[in-house]
Amino acid sequence: MNIAINTRLLIKDELEGIGRFSFEIIKRIVKQHPNINFHLIFDRPFSKNFLFSENVKGYVIRPKTRHPVIWYYWFEFQIPKLLKKINANLFISLDGFLTSKLNIPKINVVHDINFEHRPKDLPFLYQKYYRHFIPKYCKISNEIITVSNFSKNDISKTYKIPKNKIHVVYNGVSKNFNTEDKYTEKIKKKFTKGNDYFVFIGSLHKRKNISRMLKAFDLFKKQTKSKMKFLIVGKKRWWSNEMEKTYKNMSYNKDVIFTGYVSEIFLNSIIKEAKCLCFVSLFEGFGLPIIEAMKCGTPVITSNVSSMPEICGDSGLIVDPLNVIEIANAMQKIKNDKNLCNKLIESGIKRSQIFNWNESAKSFSKVIEKYI
Numbered sequence: 001m002n003i004a005i006n007t008r009l010l011i012k013d014e015l016e017g018i019g020r021f022s023f024e025i026i027k028r029i030v031k032q033h034p035n036i037n038f039h040l041i042f043d044r045p046f047s048k049n050f051l052f053s054e055n056v057k058g059y060v061i062r063p064k065t066r067h068p069v070i071w072y073y074w075f076e077f078q079i080p081k082l083l084k085k086i087n088a089n090l091f092i093s094l095d096g097f098l099t100s101k102l103n104i105p106k107i108n109v110v111h112d113i114n115f116e117h118r119p120k121d122l123p124f125l126y127q128k129y130y131r132h133f134i135p136k137y138c139k140i141s142n143e144i145i146t147v148s149n150f151s152k153n154d155i156s157k158t159y160k161i162p163k164n165k166i167h168v169v170y171n172g173v174s175k176n177f178n179t180e181d182k183y184t185e186k187i188k189k190k191f192t193k194g195n196d197y198f199v200f201i202g203s204l205h206k207r208k209n210i211s212r213m214l215k216a217f218d219l220f221k222k223q224t225k226s227k228m229k230f231l232i233v234g235k236k237r238w239w240s241n242e243m244e245k246t247y248k249n250m251s252y253n254k255d256v257i258f259t260g261y262v263s264e265i266f267l268n269s270i271i272k273e274a275k276c277l278c279f280v281s282l283f284e285g286f287g288l289p290i291i292e293a294m295k296c297g298t299p300v301i302t303s304n305v306s307s308m309p310e311i312c313g314d315s316g317l318i319v320d321p322l323n324v325i326e327i328a329n330a331m332q333k334i335k336n337d338k339n340l341c342n343k344l345i346e347s348g349i350k351r352s353q354i355f356n357w358n359e360s361a362k363s364f365s366k367v368i369e370k371y372i
Contacts, residue, residue: 001372004088006079007040008065009095012047013263016203017288018111021147021171022094027052028361029368036372039086043074059086068129075099090371098137105371108141110134112151112285112307114207116158121206135159143367145169147286150307169364171288172357176264177295179272179349187269191257197229198331199274199298201267201289202281205238209282209303209321211246214256216327217278221252223328226335230256230278233270272296276334276341279303280321287311291355294348299341301330315347 010022030038030053038056040046043065046058061078065071080101083091088104096110115122115130122130138144138159144166146152152166188194198217202208210232217230236258247253262270271277277293283306290311293300300316302308309318317330333340 001035001090002037002039002086002088003090003092003368004039004041004083004086006091006093006095006097007046007050008043008074010040010042010046010050011044012049014261015264017286018095020174020288021109021111023050024172024174024357025094025169025361025364026050028358029365030056032361032365033368033372039082039088041079041082068125071097071129076101090368092368093137096134096137098140100136100140105142106140107143107145107367107371108137109145110138110151110155111147112283113154113158114283114285118207118283141165143167143370145364145367147171148307148310150310151285167363167367169360169367170355171286171291172355172360173291173295173352174264174357177268177271177292179295179297180268187266187273191231191259191270192229195227195229196275197231197257197273198276198278198334199231199233199270200278201233201271201292202279203238204232204234204236204243206240206242207282209280210243212321212324212327213278213280214243214246214250214253215324216280216331217256218250218252219324219328220331220335221255224332224335228255228275228335231259231270231274232256233259233262233267235261267292268296271298274298276301276331278327278331279308280319280327281306281308282321284308284311290316291352294352297345297349299334299344300348301327301334313347313351315351316344 007022009018011019015023034055040058042060051058063070065074075097079099083102090105092107094109098106098108115127119127138161149168152168155161156163204210271293276299279289279302281303285307287308290300290302302312302316303321304318319326319330
């Protein structure tokens with residue numbers, strides 16, 4: 001049997017949300033099914049490390065898919081050609097995009113539909129493409145996999161999809177995230193000159209609520225006169241004029257450090273040494289940094305909207321992401337209340353054990369096995 005998988009977001013040294021999910025799930029399911037041929041489809045030269053076992057082949061389809069026009073060409077013309085060539089029996093897409101040109105079983109992984117609720121966060125052509133094609137692709141999918149019960153209910157309600165067609169497969173936590181400190185002294189010396197710090201991890205996107213988070217940190221600094229710093233870990237791919245204006249208008253913007261992309265090995269130490277993770281996004285299908293921080297024994301401040309309360313449970317401080325004062329007050333609690341922090345650390349470490357990539361891969365495999 002031949003299973004083709006869209007892995008275009010599996011990019012070396014850039015394993016953000018969907019890429020991380022792709023990496024952890026694929027490397028397990030290909031080993032769980034050694035008698036099946038897996039064909040991974042990329043849009044650029046890929047690392048040989050992504051060919052996880054002998055039953056895996058990789059293909060590159062040009063051009064790179066970084067524009068809606070190219071998305072359409074890639075999925076509606078290039079993908080069908082390759083699927084016919086390799087005689088694919090099942091097509092799995094890990095990023096919500098499918099092809100409507102081939103009548104074979106299709107499993108679609110839709111992490112969330114934030115673009116339906118916050119379309120203005122995206123460039124015009126992007127939001128139009130998502131809102132036109134994702135509903136269509138969901139309806140032609142034989143099965144849909146998503147990463148939280150929130151997203152399952154959201155997809156079902158918004159697109160009128162039966163719930164029994166949608167399966168929840170949680171993200172897990174990489175083994176690289178733990179309570180050990182390998183680079184603590186180097187991390188603090190490099191980024192904060194030895195000072196304590198809060199940390200944010202993720203793409204610098206409007207949906208991540210960067211502006212309010214910076215305003216809250218500025219308010220926290222004014223109120224406490226603390227030497228605390230704020231590390232922002234992530235690429236400025238979606239950096240906006242609003243974010244730039246907020247940053248420039250801060251009284252304490254010199255205490256905000258932008259690290260850019262950081263490899264997972266160093267990221268563990270950055271999170272572990274932080275006073276807390278501040279992840280007050282406006283919308284998440286899951287919120288992977290939440291459980292990564294918990295696994296590292298770091299307290300979490302997160303939002304009371306979308307999937308974040310489901311993922312965080314009672315193991316973090318839950319705030320209104322629209323309320324700058326509430327976010328700043330949570331930062332003060334983390335700084336001042338050691339007993340609270342210890343409780344959050346203990347609870348978070350226990351909760352992080354729920355999110356296991358091996359169990360996630362087993363759940364993913366159960367969906368695939370319907371078609372084997």
